[in-house]
Amino acid sequence: MDRETKQKAMTVVKHVVNLLLATVFAVVAFLFFAYGFTYKGLNFIAEHFTLLIWLSGAVIGAMLILYYVFYFLNKQSLHRLILCAFICLDIFAIIFYALSATRIISTLTSIDALRDFIDDFGSTAVIIYIVLQFLQVVVLPIPGSVTVAVGVALFGPLKSALFSFIGIIIGSIVAFFIGRVIGYKAVCWIVGKEDLDKWLEKLKGKDYLLLSIMFLLPLFPDDVLCFVAGLSSMTTPYFLIMITITRLISVFTTAYSLDIIPFTIWWGILIWIFLIACIVLIFWLVCKYSDKIDAFLKSKFKFLHMGERGKSGGGKRDDVDDKPETDGKKK
Numbered sequence: 440m441d442r443e444t445k446q447k448a449m450t451v452v453k454h455v456v457n458l459l460l461a462t463v464f465a466v467v468a469f470l471f472f473a474y475g476f477t478y479k480g481l482n483f484i485a486e487h488f489t490l491l492i493w494l495s496g497a498v499i500g501a502m503l504i505l506y507y508v509f510y511f512l513n514k515q516s517l518h519r520l521i522l523c524a525f526i527c528l529d530i531f532a533i534i535f536y537a538l539s540a541t542r543i544i545s546t547l548t549s550i551d552a553l554r555d556f557i558d559d560f561g562s563t564a565v566i567i568y569i570v571l572q573f574l575q576v577v578v579l580p581i582p583g584s585v586t587v588a589v590g591v592a593l594f595g596p597l598k599s600a601l602f603s604f605i606g607i608i609i610g611s612i613v614a615f616f617i618g619r620v621i622g623y624k625a626v627c628w629i630v631g632k633e634d635l636d637k638w639l640e641k642l643k644g645k646d647y648l649l650l651s652i653m654f655l656l657p658l659f660p661d662d663v664l665c666f667v668a669g670l671s672s673m674t675t676p677y678f679l680i681m682i683t684i685t686r687l688i689s690v691f692t693t694a695y696s697l698d699i700i701p702f703t704i705w706w707g708i709l710i711w712i713f714l715i716a717c718i719v720l721i722f723w724l725v726c727k728y729s730d731k732i733d734a735f736l737k738s739k740f741k742f743l744h745m746g747e748r749g750k751s752g753g754g755k756r757d758d759v760d761d762k763p764e765t766d767g768k769k770k
Contacts, residue, residue: 458510461518464525465503469496471532480544499528516631523625534578554589564593565602572606576662577614583607583662587693600694604686611665611682618669626670646671652725654685656718661689 472495479485502521509518538544545552560567568590575586583603590599650668653659668678696714 454510458507461503461506461510461522461525464522464529465499468525468528468532469499471529471536472499475532475536475539478539478542478544480539480542519628523628530578553585554592557589558593568593569602569606572603573610573613576607576610576665577617583690584693587690591694596694600691603694604690607690608683608686610662611686612679614662614665615669615675615678615682618666619675620669622666622670647673647677648725651681651685652722654682655688656722661685 473492476484476488476491476495479488484491502524506518506521506525509521535544543556557564557567557571568586572583572586572590575583587599587603590603593599594602646668650664650671650673653664654661665682668682673681
């Protein structure tokens with residue numbers, strides 16, 4: 440077999456493997472969702488079981504067809520994006536199946552059910568609670584305010600805030616490094632390293648302030664933002680200090696506000712409305728004066744930018760001199 444024939448054979452094998460891989464990912468996602476639905480751990484699933492099976496099959500099937508179409512049209516970035524979506528879908532489906540099979544998903548329906556589930560572990564309830572807060576950041580689709588409220592009911596505001604902070608800060612750091620290591624490589628694989636690095640260079644530094652404020656304010660999905668921060672130009676030292684400060688403020692504020700400010704009394708509702716209005720006003724001011732505030736912060740915290748990488752996930756360092764060496768000779 441000559442060299443040209445071998446190359447053609449390898450190309451065919453490569454195409455077959457890629458198409459087969461996407462098909463396997465699609466089938467795995469559907470099967471785990473389908474088996475997870477059979478446990479009917481939530482009332483919504485029990486009531487709409489058949490519809491959910493057909494809907495999940497239709498969505499996954501449509502994604503697979505789009506993958507085939509984009510693959511044969513040689514739309515590389517699009518079919519790679521769908522393949523990444525399949526991988527994420529598989530992970531979510533497996534987690535969903537595990538939660539359904541162990542009946543844990545039924546405890547996520549209300550604060551009381553989740554509190555009873557944790558309380559059943561007795562002396563190990565603290566460890567279970569910390570692990571739950573860690574998972575809440577990394578994998579579980581549970582709002583942080585819900586788990587903190589469970590902790591307040593179980594341990595009181597102070598202990599709940601401390602235990603929540605331990606689990607959430609560990610989860611935040613793990614999510615950041617997942618975004619930095621895997622996220623950069625995944626996006627690089629989809630859109631190309633050169634294009635990604637070019638856009639990260641354009642956006643470099645502008646994400647510091649807005650991400651920090653979004654972590655601090657309770658209206659934003661700060662768990663998802665940990666992954667986003669890993670993909671941004673934000674340095675690791677800055678993230679560690681920023682996430683520690685913002686998580687301390689947000690967790691303790693949430694724990695004590697849930698314990699002090701009621702939702703069922705008129706004056707409590709007025710206070711919550713006032714707080715939300717203040718949050719919206721603060722974010723508007725930050726967006727309007729973002730350049731000035733960002734410049735001020737960078738001037739005050741220069742040490743956090745020492746050794747900053749020019750591109751997230753392993754680009755050229757800013758502290759490396761770009762000027763060519765002259766071997767000591769004067770021009």
